[in-house]
Amino acid sequence: MRALGLLAAAAAIGGAAIVSSAWAEPPPADRYELKQVDGGFLRLDRQTGMTSLCAPAGDGYACRPTAEGGSADAAMVAQLEKRVAELEARVKALSPDRSASLKGAVPRDPTLDLPTDEQVDRVASFLERATRRFKKLATEMQREADGGSL
Template sequence: MTARILAAPLAAVLLAAAPVQAADNPLDKDRYSLSETGDGFLRLDRQSGRVSLCKKVNDAWRCVPLPDAERALEEEIAALAIENERLTARNRELEAKILAIGRSAEEAMGGLNGKEARPSPDGLSAEDEKQLDRALDFTEKAMRRFFGLMQSLREELEEKPN
């Protein structure tokens, strides 16, 4: 028998074996569409848009739903949107905590009776800044001496005849 001779009885079997929702009419002949493939049939559910591949396996016809790439992408997008909302809310929560900690630190530092205990904007205390200034002064003097020595050596070499 050829596939075309089997198509009509197969269509009846596949349509009758299709999953039926409670509100659907099981005798709705226009719900499913069958298209012949090389090794079976593709069954399209016109209501849900789902496609199944129907094949004869061990003398019985079986229809296996095919993966729907668009639906999978839509589900992934929806899941990512939910995760994005969750992470955005968590980010706002953490920002609020950071601001509260900053205010608490400012209040604690303000309660030191006006003493110079606040760090500078770069995070250095007044004593640290004094030490840094001394180190920079020392470095400047050392560099001036070094370059002075280099200048003296250059002058000496230029003065000597060959």
């Protein structure tokens, strides 16, 4: 009996589709899914996600979009937007605070306190003296290794 009802519903849906769009290509065989509910059948369009309630009307069935059929996409979008916001908040909570890791780093102040020419000259002079002393020490060590003076 149930199979007969499904067959009748499918025939009614197919007949209505042929009459309303005689020149259109028929939908794929697996596009619609029918579920028996109180008062008829619930038709799910697998391509669009829309649902319709198909109820007995006259000699066949008439399918009308369900109240939630048109708002299913809007509800899904709202649900997904909420989920995205939750995930973004979670990522933000789990991410290290970048400003905390920059504590002690060079500030981004464009007016940095750079050394004066005199300070640079003092450092250069110190490095020059240190280099001369190192070279003198290396020369003395080489003389001692050779066994005498050059």
